[in-house]
Amino acid sequence: xxxxxLRSVAxxxxxxxxxxxxxxxxxFHYCDWAGSSKGMKCAPLMNAFARQxxxxxxxxxxxxxKHPVIRGTYINGREKAVxxxxxxxxxxxxxxxLLRDASGEKLRKxxxxxxxxxxxxxxxxxxxxxxxxxx
Amino acid sequence: MRATRAAHQALGLAALxxxxxxxxxxxxxxxxxxFHTSNRDLxxxxxxxRLKHQIFGSKESQQAEKSREEKNKQRLEELHKSSGSGSGxxxxxxxxxxxxxxxxxxxxxxxSDTQDYVPAQGWDxxxxxxxxxxxxxxxxxxxxxxxxxxxxxxxLSNKQWQMLLHHIMVEILAxxxxxxxxxxxxxxxxxxxxxxxxxxxxxxxxxMNRAGATVSFSDLAAxxxxxxxxxxxxxxxxxxxxQVLINEVEFAVADADEALGWKASSDLSAPSWMDISIxxxxxxxxLIKRTLQLTGKRLPDPAVSLSTTLADLYNHLQLKExxxxxxxxxxxxxxxxxxxxxxxxxxxxxxxxxxxxxGRWKIIEEELVRRDLPVTGSRWQGAKSGWQ
Numbered sequence: 001x002x003x004x005x006l007r008s009v010a011x012x013x014x015x016x017x018x019x020x021x022x023x024x025x026x027x028f029h030y031c032d033w034a035g036s037s038k039g040m041k042c043a044p045l046m047n048a049f050a051r052q053x054x055x056x057x058x059x060x061x062x063x064x065x066k067h068p069v070i071r072g073t074y075i076n077g078r079e080k081a082v083x084x085x086x087x088x089x090x091x092x093x094x095x096x097x098l099l100r101d102a103s104g105e106k107l108r109k110x111x112x113x114x115x116x117x118x119x120x121x122x123x124x125x126x127x128x129x130x131x132x133x134x135x
Numbered sequence: 136m137r138a139t140r141a142a143h144q145a146l147g148l149a150a151l152x153x154x155x156x157x158x159x160x161x162x163x164x165x166x167x168x169x170f171h172t173s174n175r176d177l178x179x180x181x182x183x184x185r186l187k188h189q190i191f192g193s194k195e196s197q198q199a200e201k202s203r204e205e206k207n208k209q210r211l212e213e214l215h216k217s218s219g220s221g222s223g224x225x226x227x228x229x230x231x232x233x234x235x236x237x238x239x240x241x242x243x244x245x246x247s248d249t250q251d252y253v254p255a256q257g258w259d260x261x262x263x264x265x266x267x268x269x270x271x272x273x274x275x276x277x278x279x280x281x282x283x284x285x286x287x288x289x290x291l292s293n294k295q296w297q298m299l300l301h302h303i304m305v306e307i308l309a310x311x312x313x314x315x316x317x318x319x320x321x322x323x324x325x326x327x328x329x330x331x332x333x334x335x336x337x338x339x340x341x342x343m344n345r346a347g348a349t350v351s352f353s354d355l356a357a358x359x360x361x362x363x364x365x366x367x368x369x370x371x372x373x374x375x376x377x378q379v380l381i382n383e384v385e386f387a388v389a390d391a392d393e394a395l396g397w398k399a400s401s402d403l404s405a406p407s408w409m410d411i412s413i414x415x416x417x418x419x420x421x422l423i424k425r426t427l428q429l430t431g432k433r434l435p436d437p438a439v440s441l442s443t444t445l446a447d448l449y450n451h452l453q454l455k456e457x458x459x460x461x462x463x464x465x466x467x468x469x470x471x472x473x474x475x476x477x478x479x480x481x482x483x484x485x486x487x488x489x490x491x492x493x494g495r496w497k498i499i500e501e502e503l504v505r506r507d508l509p510v511t512g513s514r515w516q517g518a519k520s521g522w523q
Contacts, residue, residue, distance in 0.1 A: 027484075032460045043466035050474035061480035062462065 025073040029063040036085040040068040074104025288431040295388035302387040305334040308350035317421035328364035331386040333357035348411040405446035
């Protein structure tokens with residue numbers, strides 16, 4: 001019986017190899033006494049969020065006499081912190097999702113439709129390239 | 136503008152639902168001061184005129200002063216005449232007041248006539264007015280005040296509150312059943328007549344119509360002892376012995392041994408025997424007064440007026456559970472089991488904790504010590520910028 005080659009063909013993914021979440025850690029800080037942490041101190045909400053995002057390291061610690069804060073740490077080394085004082089639990093969850101989905105980069109206005117780190121296939125333009133002009 | 140605002144306030148007050156049943160006196164006075172519809176410009180006497188009268192006196196007051204001086208002169212002349220005739224000296228005029236009270240009018244002394252008057256050269260021998268001792272001597276003549284409420288407040292646990300309330304309530308109901316006034320429970324007692332053994336064995340039962348309660352003792356002798364221990368009358372001169380009151384509380388809340396067969400429930404909810412109505416004002420008053428006398432614990436008026444059963448009163452008296460911290464709640468304790476990526480800390484996490492977690496702190500510490508720099512605190516580099 002002749003040996004047959006594998007028939008599978010590599011799928012085209014437009015250059016995308018794998019997705020890595022940029023947020024690696026989220027710190028939840030709250031105050032046990034102050035009322036502004038009311039929305040933050042919702043244990044079931046935190047439990048659900050942690051279970052939905054197992055790839056993120058989550059720490060929950062009190063910060064007495066301060067407003068509640070969610071601090072995100074990203075793989076580019078940057079940090080982002082959002083104050084969630086006086087927010088309801090749904091609003092706090094919204095902010096946690098925002099930090100989870102953020103890239104960690106500074107917020108900039110995007111004006112170009114395409115942005116890539118790859119070099120141009122055509123190479124850098126050179127006046128000596130291309131067809132020769134004969135006079 | 137002012138009238139409009141007042142009307143607006145009145146409408147607002149009328150439209151508001153009456154959520155509070157009790158408004159304190161200070162708040163009522165404040166509201167009364169703020170809410171007035173009269174215009175200051177419409178007053179009979181203008182404001183500054185009134186102020187002037189208060190400071191310098193009005194025409195009427197000046198006239199009254201003049202007439203008073205004239206009367207004094209007349210009386211002096213009369214005094215001279217009477218002293219000349221030799222009668223009426225040393226007798227003070229007696230007047231009758233509006234409410235029938237009699238008082239002596241102070242004698243008028245003319246300093247120019249008094250020959251034996253010697254002006255004082257110093258303060259020796261003169262009556263001193265105004266020192267702390269003088270105030271004390273005038274106020275109570277050195278009498279020691281003994282208050283109803285004990286100086287030292289007694290701190291009781293929830294179980295002990297249950298036992299004390301049981302003890303007091305049994306005594307009050309026993310008095311009521313015997314046809315005596317419940318208020319007699321607060322009368323001073325003898326040092327050797329403690330009733331805690333008898334009251335602890337007694338059982339209370341709510342009446343059929345839930346309007347009152349009855350108490351049943353283990354034997355008739357116990358009931359008689361309780362009634363004998365509480366005196367039927369108390370003279371105002373009898374002083375309550377503080378040590379007797381302290382002993383009363385200590386015995387009443389001492390741990391129940393198994394032989395007595397009475398046990399207090401340890402949880403926060405009131406036990407079933409506390410569903411006794413205290414709507415009877417004399418019973419409620421006696422209960423609160425005796426509690427105050429024994430423990431010094433005061434209850435706010437709304438709490439007293441809203442309490443209809445003994446359980447309600449106990450709920451106000453018992454120690455409130457401290458609010459639990461988020462990290463100590465059972466849900467947060469269990470979160471680690473369902474989500475292993477979560478760490479829950481009970482204390483604040485500092486940058487030092489983060490350094491320790493990755494094992495870099497000992498190196499930082501060593502280097503700081505070598506450079507003679509402060510190890511802890513917020514002065515080291517990176518404390519505020521955070522951990523990278």
